[in-house]
Amino acid sequence: MFNRTAIAPLEYTRKLWMRSWVGLTMLFLYAPLIVLMIFSFNDSKRNVVWKGFTLKYYEKALNNDSLVEAMANSLTIAFFATIISLVIGTLAAVMLWRFRFPLKGLVEGTMSLPIIVPEICLGVAFLIFFAKIDWPTDLPWPLNLSAIIIAHITFCFPFVAMVVRARLASFNKEEEEAAKDLGATEWQAFRDVLLPHIKPSLVAGALLAFTLSLDDFVITFFTSGPDTITFPVKVYSMVRFSVTPEVNAASTILIILTVALTFIALKYQGVKGISDAH
């Protein structure tokens, strides 16, 4: 106790008030999630009082065919939306970074529009758009998800483009020239020099796109048909009757899934790499 060094002016992490403040913030952020997860093990039909531990709602959730189907739909949509957003977003970012062309500012502004426009407007717009062009709704799985996937790409790819663009700003163009100088073609220079540089931003962008797509409700609600229920839409319809532990169980699975995914990405890329991307 006596050989503790004095707390320096900037050592906030060692100050009691700072620690309590951080603790309270964490509690505020995560308490609802933790409660939701705990109550998924509650042995009671009503989600109000703790009655004992059980796994039966997990069993029930996993046996609920329409819920599992919704989950599969969501994951499929998120997968395709992420891949395509990644390609389009990266191309857009590289284009805006490399070239100068007329109306560049306008293109840049228009591209980030889907981030700004309220989701409800986008949702309605898509509803009208797909109805107007008679987008087929009776396609076999997974083609019946195409309308939702297109809608998701629209609001996912600007995020990817933004993250990649930020990362590109720190790229030394001489590295690319050096690669070409050493005999690399345009493609080889991109693959060997530019791509490794933007890789952390691609991981970050993919994570963003995936989670955005996975939990999107509003736009999906307007673009989904009767056979293309996604997880958030399904949960919403279940909650309209009553909040059962089954919903909790399904949500818990989703939370664990996204946390695991983020964890793998961080592990693979390093926290620093991803935070550098922003």
Next chain:
Amino acid sequence: MTEMKQPIIQIRNVSKRFGKVTAVDNISLDIRAGEFFVLLGPSGCGKTTLLRMIAGFELPTEGQILIDGQDMSLVPPNKRPVNMVFQSYAVFPHMNVTDNVGYGLRISGVPKGEIRDRVAEALELVKLGGFEDRMPDQMSGGQRQRVALARSLVMRPKVLLLDEPLSALDAKLRAQMQFELADLQDKVGITFVTVTHDQDEALSMASRVAVINKGEVAQLAPPSDLYEYPANRFVADFVGSVNIFEGTLTLDEPDKAAVECPGLGKVYLNHGVTGPHGANVWIALRPEKIYLHVPGEGKAVRAAAQDAPDGHNFARGTIKGMSYLGDITLYEIQLEGGQIIRVSRPNLSRHDQEDFTWDDKVSMHWRADSPVVLLS
């Protein structure tokens, strides 16, 4: 003999314009095989643009560049027999030293065994043996530069281009690298073309220097000629330190010439200048070529009279500024006409700098072969 050989790089009437700005203005010059060629000039003079045109990163607006006799107009950078060491070194940060140096060989499909041997050889050449597995962020600036050098040399280019190779190094390391680069060039026998704004660098390394000013070649000459026989005021002033005085040519014969400078006095030269009589000319006089005498002008006059007629190559003034630099002391002396002349004096003994001080009246003389007459 050397005249017979075809120049390795021929730059023919090359101009480069960026919109309304002319970066390179109708430059023609030949770079000979095996020489250490330096493009010297102030920033923004177009020297880097010229280098990038040789590498292929910029295309000339007009004119032609030939490398080893081949027109490079339609040859992209990755197909040219030249390699470049970039100002930022541009070492690939995600590859270790071996992969960096071997990159060019790898993408051109050289067999693995040969890559290994050539990379080892190149690293040996730049004294980076033992650094094979280091990542660039674990190396100093000087070491990263060696990686960039090795990465280019391993390709065995006909010409190695270096963009401001020493500008990012500290003074001591820069001096060392100047010698090493010259040594390396001697060893590998590849033509080096270097861009720099640092005249010391140019003088110490180059076999020939092209001084570039506003997109044009101001002078093309070996380093000592550049310093002792500058072609114009720009070169005289840019390379080294110089005093310049305007004057009129009053005498011009094959073995002697005289110029009258209102600011300095009568200047006598022991060689002709072949300029029109009565022409407006400039006298360039380097600070280290002026002798300083203690007050009392007898000695100065006598010394000047040894190789010039009476009343020539002699001036009086008052010391207005002094800076002691260790090996030399620099004096700023106000002449009787009011102009300032700079004189440097070697400190041959430890008390030499005490000989003169502020506001001392001094006299100066210089030898008849010291001043240079400039016509432009």
